[in-house]
Amino acid sequence: MRIEVAVNGEQREADVWPGESLLFALRERLGLPGSKNACEQGECGSCSVLLDGTLVCACLVLAAQADGHEVVTVEGLADDGALHPVQKAFVEAGAVQCGFCTPGLVVATADLLARRSDPSEDEIREALSGNLCRCTGYQKIFDAVRLAAR
Ligand code: FES
Numbered sequence: 547m548r549i550e551v552a553v554n555g556e557q558r559e560a561d562v563w564p565g566e567s568l569l570f571a572l573r574e575r576l577g578l579p580g581s582k583n584a585c586e587q588g589e590c591g592s593c594s595v596l597l598d599g600t601l602v603c604a605c606l607v608l609a610a611q612a613d614g615h616e617v618v619t620v621e622g623l624a625d626d627g628a629l630h631p632v633q634k635a636f637v638e639a640g641a642v643q644c645g646f647c648t649p650g651l652v653v654a655t656a657d658l659l660a661r662r663s664d665p666s667e668d669e670i671r672e673a674l675s676g677n678l679c680r681c682t683g684y685q686k687i688f689d690a691v692r693l694a695a696r
């Protein structure tokens with residue numbers, strides 16, 4: 547089936563299999579490998595994207611469900627080559643190691659700060675509770691969120 551999706555502000559079309567995930571379509575059909583495939587079961591958040599402004603795991607959404615909707619991936623956060631403040635904060639705070647979880651954490655943090663410009667510690671932890679990092683121990687990630695909020 548053919549789908550048409552507004553991805554990062556651009557109208558895109560793709561031929562997809564009916565059971566195909568949005569994550570697969572983004573990575574393999576639309577050339578956007580920023581969203582990572584780590585568990586494919588909705589457990590790790592590495593594939594987080596915004597679907598019509600709502601944070602979702604792209605591995606749990608069918609590509610067909612995105613037909614006619616808007617998707618923002620981590621590639622869509624930078625503004626004309628300039629890093630998004632959350633991306634800058636992750637770099638400055640040293641919150642990136644292997645980087646596999648980083649795109650999902652950046653998208654989830656951008657979503658949090660768009661809703662709550664000055665989140666509490668508990669709100670930060672809750673907002674990122676669906677994003678698993680196997681490398682950094684989270685302290686630098688939380689530092690990056692606080693830095694981005696500032
Ligand atoms: S790859 Fe989607 S939640 Fe892990």
Ligand code: FES
Binds near residue numbers: 680
């Ligand atoms: S930086 Fe490696 S999984 Fe998070």
